[in-house]
Amino acid sequence: MSWPVKTIAERTGDLLPGSPWTAALYVLLTILAVTAFMTVTGLVLIYAERKIAAHFQCRLGPMRVGWHGVLQTIADALKLLLKEDIVPRDADALLHILAPVLSFAGMLLVMIALPMSPSLQVADMNIGVLYVTAVSGLGVLGILLGGWSSNNKWSLLGAMRAGAQIISYEVSATLALLVVVLFSGTLQLSGIVQSQEAGWWIWRAHGCGIVAFAIFLIAGTAEINRTPFDLAEGESELTAGFHTEYSGLRFSFFFLSEFLNMFVLAAMTSTLFLGGWMPLHIGHFTVFNGVMDIIPPGLWFTFKTTGMIFLIMWFRWTFPRLRVDQLMRLEWKILLPIGFVNLFVSAACVVTGCYFFAR
Amino acid sequence: MPADSVLPPAESVATPEVLPPPEKHVGVGGAILGAVPWIDKTGAVGGVFRAIRSLFGGMKITGGYLMRPSTVVTQQYPENRETLKLPDRFRAQLAFNHDENGYHKCTLCRICEEACPNVSIIITGREKPAVSKKELDSFVWRLDSCTFCNTCVIVCPFNVLRFDGTFESSVYDRRLLSYTLNQYAGPVASVLEKMEDPEARKAAMEARDPYSGAAIIAALIEKQKATKIAERAAREAAKASRVAAKAAAAAAAAAAQPEPPPEAEDVG
Numbered sequence: 147m148s149w150p151v152k153t154i155a156e157r158t159g160d161l162l163p164g165s166p167w168t169a170a171l172y173v174l175l176t177i178l179a180v181t182a183f184m185t186v187t188g189l190v191l192i193y194a195e196r197k198i199a200a201h202f203q204c205r206l207g208p209m210r211v212g213w214h215g216v217l218q219t220i221a222d223a224l225k226l227l228l229k230e231d232i233v234p235r236d237a238d239a240l241l242h243i244l245a246p247v248l249s250f251a252g253m254l255l256v257m258i259a260l261p262m263s264p265s266l267q268v269a270d271m272n273i274g275v276l277y278v279t280a281v282s283g284l285g286v287l288g289i290l291l292g293g294w295s296s297n298n299k300w301s302l303l304g305a306m307r308a309g310a311q312i313i314s315y316e317v318s319a320t321l322a323l324l325v326v327v328l329f330s331g332t333l334q335l336s337g338i339v340q341s342q343e344a345g346w347w348i349w350r351a352h353g354c355g356i357v358a359f360a361i362f363l364i365a366g367t368a369e370i371n372r373t374p375f376d377l378a379e380g381e382s383e384l385t386a387g388f389h390t391e392y393s394g395l396r397f398s399f400f401f402l403s404e405f406l407n408m409f410v411l412a413a414m415t416s417t418l419f420l421g422g423w424m425p426l427h428i429g430h431f432t433v434f435n436g437v438m439d440i441i442p443p444g445l446w447f448t449f450k451t452t453g454m455i456f457l458i459m460w461f462r463w464t465f466p467r468l469r470v471d472q473l474m475r476l477e478w479k480i481l482l483p484i485g486f487v488n489l490f491v492s493a494a495c496v497v498t499g500c501y502f503f504a505r
Numbered sequence: 506m507p508a509d510s511v512l513p514p515a516e517s518v519a520t521p522e523v524l525p526p527p528e529k530h531v532g533v534g535g536a537i538l539g540a541v542p543w544i545d546k547t548g549a550v551g552g553v554f555r556a557i558r559s560l561f562g563g564m565k566i567t568g569g570y571l572m573r574p575s576t577v578v579t580q581q582y583p584e585n586r587e588t589l590k591l592p593d594r595f596r597a598q599l600a601f602n603h604d605e606n607g608y609h610k611c612t613l614c615r616i617c618e619e620a621c622p623n624v625s626i627i628i629t630g631r632e633k634p635a636v637s638k639k640e641l642d643s644f645v646w647r648l649d650s651c652t653f654c655n656t657c658v659i660v661c662p663f664n665v666l667r668f669d670g671t672f673e674s675s676v677y678d679r680r681l682l683s684y685t686l687n688q689y690a691g692p693v694a695s696v697l698e699k700m701e702d703p704e705a706r707k708a709a710m711e712a713r714d715p716y717s718g719a720a721i722i723a724a725l726i727e728k729q730k731a732t733k734i735a736e737r738a739a740r741e742a743a744k745a746s747r748v749a750a751k752a753a754a755a756a757a758a759a760a761a762q763p764e765p766p767p768e769a770e771d772v773g
Binding site for chain 2: 198200201202203204205206209460461463464465480
């Protein structure tokens with residue numbers, strides 16, 4: 147069974163020769179749909195996080211607004227919209243306003259490259275992995291600017307921690323990502339998904355896959371500044387770190403991009419290691435593969451991403467926060483050597499064709 | 506081994522028995538660690554495995570909480586007011602212990618008053634003519650300054666005091682937070698003694714409402730306030746009548762003299 151990929155960008159291109167206005171309308175609708183998708187995903191994620199966190203800690207979480215508090219996030223969002231938007235007197239006003247936008251833009255630009263299903267992907271670049279790695283770096287720029295422009299030492303400390311942390315862990319994340327690129331032989335995200343038709347890279351690669359998966363998950367969690375790597379916010383030390391001076395809508399931009407970054411990380415992890423929208427296939431087991439194909443690819447993507455998000459939430463509400471030196475030791479002394487060795491071993495595997503269901 | 510046990514023979518001291526290591530819970534990391542015998546379990550690599558093992562242990566605990574909703578300790582307070590579960594030793598309000606006839610055993614010994622670290626207990630006595638001893642007049646407990654240290658309950662030699670769990674004591678006026686604990690709002694003893702059902706008697710002995718215990722101080726202040734309000738009202742009424750009289754006088758003067766002399770302005 148082949149999986150023809152048709153992206154929204156290609157469909158717009160098809161429409162363009164006939165009527166430019168239809169194409170423009172299509173683009174407009176796409177933008178609206180992406181915005182709505184992000185907002186709804188953000189709200190759902192925040193609600194899920196609060197409920198799951200509560201039950202991890204023997205609590206109930208929001209219970210009052212709506213059935214079991216389902217409308218709580220909407221109420222909070224409305225409250226944030228109505229709050230006064232304060233720019234501190236001594237802050238750099240332009241950068242202070244720009245920072246949350248940049249942070250949000252980095253996440254938004256990654257979002258358009260995510261393959262959610264063969265028919266649901268905004269743009270499919272042939273350098274998709276490179277693009278995602280590059281563009282997700284914009285997020286750290288937003289955080290740095292936010293901390294810098296606030297003119298507050300705790301914010302600056304948080305931002306600098308975030309900068310050091312994200313740049314360090316980017317190395318390990320990229321090394322782990324390269325393993326998948328080596329095995330699949332392409333940088334295109336839909337190509338990576340299709341290369342997993344015989345099985346997901348997490349188990350097909352003789353252990354290299356699972357090591358790379360673990361490294362990518364750890365480094366990714368560090369990149370999105372979540373516990374156990376939330377030194378940038380450090381509620382108990384830095385009073386919320388880089389976004390201390392933000393309120394109202396701009397704070398909600400930071401908040402939303404933080405949660406959507408979690409979604410992006412989960413989606414990337416499932417795309418690279420768990421086959422993205424590709425159903426669970428095992429080599430040439432045709433009957434088994436056929437049964438798995440009954441579930442549509444979009445649902446597979448949703449299941450995998452949800453599972454990864456749950457795992458990241460589980461990490462957050464279990465692990466204690468690291469110290470700065472421990473954070474750097476974990477990256478440079480543990481993850482990076484393991485990542486290099488793993489990369490060499492997987493390169494050897496690829497060259498010798500020594501992995502499951504090699505073509 | 507307890508110190509006062511019989512001393513063991515000398516040879517057994519010389520060759521101490523090797524105890525078996527305590528049985529430990531082995532998680533996923535531990536299983537990996539056990540499977541790889543050449544890893545130095547106390548070194549850096551062993552440390553990584555121990556770290557992984559402890560992380561999995563933590564995730565097992567939190568995951569267990571997530572899977573079992575019965576572990577939730579949150580109480581939905583205003584809704585579950587009827588079924589609210591409070592700890593037995595919860596200290597919300599100081600109260601008197603009464604016996605089955607509705608009497609307390611306070612002897613005015615004032616030990617609790619002495620023990621109270623910040624004078625939250627103020628006891629006044631009155632003469633008891635028949636036995637030339639003093640008896641309790643009012644036992645005032647100030648919730649607003651009480652630190653709930655429980656010392657008064659501990660020191661009371663007659664077991665008169667207790668802390669109970671009636672925690673809904675918030676009021677809008679701080680002065681209402683002084684309670685007279687020996688206050689009794691129920692029927693008099695002669696009526697109580699005629700009651701057959703002990704349960705009904707007990708119920709009749711309960712205080713009538715949470716504020717009925719408010720102390721004399723508060724009542725006095727309220728009284729003062731009422732007096733002041735009445736005085737002010739009286740003053741204002743007097744002023745109003747004076748103004749009316751003045752207006753009437755002016756009107757009468759105007760009617761009598763169409764052109765009033767300049768002195769007339771000073772009248773009144």
